[in-house]
Amino acid sequence: MQTRGTPRRGLLQAGAGLGLAATVPAQPRAQTAPARGGDPLRIGVMTDLSGPFAGAGSVPLFNGAEVAIALFNERGGVDGRPVAAVSADSQSKADVAINEAERLLGQEGLEVVTGIYSSAHAVPLSGRFEAARKMMWITSAIATAVLKDKHFRYVFRPTVHSDQYAEGTVSVVAENAQKRLGMAPEKVKLAVIYEDGPYGTGVSTAIEANAKKRNMPLVLKEAYSATTPDLSTLVTKLRRERPDIVYQVGYNPDITLFLRQARSGGLRFRMLFGHGAGWSQIDKLWDTFGKDIQYFCNADPAATQMLDWEKLQPGVGDLARTFVERYSAKHQVRDLPPHASMGFNNTWIFLEHVLKPAVRKSGGMTAEALREAALQVDIPLGGTIQGYGVKFEPPESAMAGQNSRSICVVMQFRDGKSHVIWPSQIGQEPVLPLPPENPYALRS
DSSP: OOOSSOOHHHHHHHHTTBOOOOOOOOOOOSBOOOOSSSSOEEEEEEEOOSSTTGGGTHHHHHHHHHHHHHHHHHTTTBTTBOEEEEEEEOTTOHHHHHHHHHIIIIISOOSEEEEOOOHHHHHHHHHHHHHHTOEEEESSOOOGGGTTTTOOSSEEBOSOOHHHHHHHHHHHHHHHIIIIISSOGGGOOEEEEEESSHHHHHHHHHHHHHHHHTTOOEEEEEEEOTTOSOOHHHHHHHHHHOOSEEEEEOOSHHHHHHHHHHHHTTOOBSEEEEOSGGGGOHHHHHHHHGGGGTTOEEEESOOGGGBOGGGSSTTHHHHHHHHHHHHHHHSOOSSOOHHHHHHHHHHHHHIIIIIHHHHHHHSSOOHHHHHHHHHHOOBOTTOSTTSOOBOBOOTTSTTTTBBTTOOOEEEEEETTEEEEEESTTTSOOOOOSOOTTSTTBOOO
């Protein structure tokens, strides 16, 4: 199956129920206590519970996984055997992530590690897991470069990849340019600024390719360090180029810095599109900027509350409702971030559709048994709480280990919540361009 871009028919089938809407830091847990009923099945859960990635989605990713494991154990685990999660904080540092992975595989003797928020961590980790023949189950890191042309056998990613983000955000502009901007798509000037790791590089490269395919001019493409203390020079370059659309790919501190310096520097545009990570933490953004970010857009897999649960596969809506109720009761948020759904959903897929059949078939949970079970997963569209299905590309594929049925949507912020606007057939009508009262709105 092709994974470069998502077939529109597949998007419509899976997203027919899309309808839309971040979180407080968590403390590291050494281990989730197992329920009674047999020898525990131990899995690693590695995310960034400290450092800049924590506030850009890694904490809700962990919290969502925690809910999934607790619920799975309450429902009997695997024939009475509970799951015990051995957690690790990679501290938003690649070297720490590598050390923690080695601890989980060596000292802890684990066969599988789930989680992995950052693509900057996933790129070096994936090769190590492959060499060790242990399973790496990625619940977040989206860079295409993690998997492309690697032909991994033990690395799997049920969530989306970076090319899909660009497909969505460029399509929104191309499909609405004439009607809403009064411009042919070929006349709309685009600019992309991005953090210089695999995540930002992957999304920005895909934006450039999608723009070129549509003959849309890219007037600026520039990288920066996610830890930079100053983006004023970049703001000046954007002001000089006067793009209609700004695409930004970043985490959390850099997003905040950019928006503040853009406003003080007088940068104006018709619309800004984020691409997951810090842009999906709408509570944090809204608390910081309020209505200054009204109508800004973002691409990511859909948070489950954005879906019409009645249109999902049987039983999936009930699972989604249980997750939302539990997560909301424990973590006080205005709008559950996509990363919370990603943490729960992608962990649940592993527990229910990979771990359970592997243990039942082999009597244990070796990485080889888990790998074989993963390649047999065949979940139809609408079969998960985020609306997509699951079918992994085989080792001979250029994107081996990628879920070919994953789906990315584009959402728009309205009064502190997010609402799907793309694909257009299933989303609400977008507000485009930014209204004149927005402080970032381009003045004619």
